[in-house]
């Protein structure tokens with residue numbers, strides 16, 4: 001198991017957002033997390049790389065317990081790529097510099113090496129011709145692909161995606177999903193919070209339905225989408241159609 | 242009465258010299274106050290309650306008392322207990338302290354206006370906070386503060402006129418002297434106002450150009 005989550009609880013002040021999450025992800029698995037707005041999906045994902053601290057429970061990634069006394073969080077985060085709904089590309093850096101920054105500063109990779117790798121990643125996400133422009137000239141879909149390339153530049157073993165296509169124009173969603181599909185096919189371990197049921201159905205190995213801070217139901221895409229067992233899952237899915 | 246500028250023309254070099262005093266007093270206190278302001282901002286943004294408290298208190302006291310009174314305190318107040326500064330030093334100290342409080346607030350506002358997501362992206366990449374700050378937050382932060390800093394520079398420049406109350410020899414006090422020599426009150430002060438205005442305008446234009454060149458993203 002590359003990710004193990006046990007009894008995860010998280011509160012913001014008095015509001016308990018995660019009420020005991022248990023979950024495991026194995027190497028190469030693609031796990032899609034679905035659920036209504038406010039159910040705690042983003043919070044759950046953000047706990048996995050400790051962008052959000054948690055109140056109770058254990059998260060272990062690649063053998064490192066996030067709250068262990070000797071854990072170097074920055075070192076763990078280098079192996080866990082994250083892609084945000086709002087892209088968060090660095091506006092003051094050219095596309096290629098966005099991608100080269102972390103490898104050079106934390107990975108201690110030389111500039112030439114970082115650039116070579118960066119260009120290869122841009123090719124992978126189909127943006128070779130955008131290497132030397134500033135992000136402000138890109139479409140949302142292009143920015144998100146830059147963000148994916150930037151995360152991949154650290155050669156992570158796990159990728160976390162938080163609704164990577166929710167802020168995109170419909171016509172650019174496909175390009176981003178294609179990149180994610182390719183990643184999945186290459187065997188990347190992925191946890192994807194998404195509203196794209198088509199993607200979840202096609203790419204996920206397992207789907208996890210969250211509501212009100214708990215995992216209500218999980219199973220293969222076929223199980224969740226064709227024959228959901230729980231009423232809350234049924235209601236949620238029927239609203240989407 | 243008729244306006245006549247001919248009388249004051251010979252005094253123009255004196256005025257320009259005085260203008261230069263205003264400018265360099267501003268430059269020095271802006272730079273020194275800016276550096277001090279960074280430390281006050283860092284204290285305010287730190288985790289330590291006592292540092293926060295002190296820096297907040299400092300900012301509030303400075304921002305809620307008149308610069309003129311601050312200057313009197315330094316020049317006359319400290320003078321009365323035997324700590325004597327000449328007019329130049331008094332003005333430099335007063336304007337530096339005053340500027341530091343305002344710039345600390347400008348830095349705070351500018352840095353906190355950098356989208357939280359950028360910091361999170363830096364953190365998620367495994368960069369420790371000091372790297373995230375230096376490579377991710379700083380430049381957008383500077384871009385955010387540049388207009389406010391320019392404004393503050395101009396305000397400070399205009400504030401340098403309070404030097405006249407302790408006869409610093411900057412532009413306003415020189416205008417007062419020339420006025421009593423020539424009695425061309427309207428002419429003297431309108432030319433003086435024009436000099437202040439043109440300098441401020443030049444600063445504003447220079448700042449816009451810097452912004453264009455330095456922040457091309």
Ligand SMILES: Nc1ncnc2c1ncn2[C@@H]1O[C@H](COP(=O)(O)OP(=O)(O)OP(=O)(O)O)[C@@H](O)[C@H]1O
Pocket residue numbers: 012015017035036037038039040041042043044
């Ligand atoms: N930083 C925060 N401070 C306080 N409350 C928060 C914070 N972040 C999230 N919450 C609350 O926690 C709950 C869960 O939020 P979360 O963003 O995890 O939901 P979500 O399932 O990702 O929703 P969505 O589909 O809208 O993105 C919400 O009620 C939200 O208001």
Ligand SMILES: [Mg+2]
Pocket residue numbers: 041042043162163
């Ligand atoms: Mg969310």
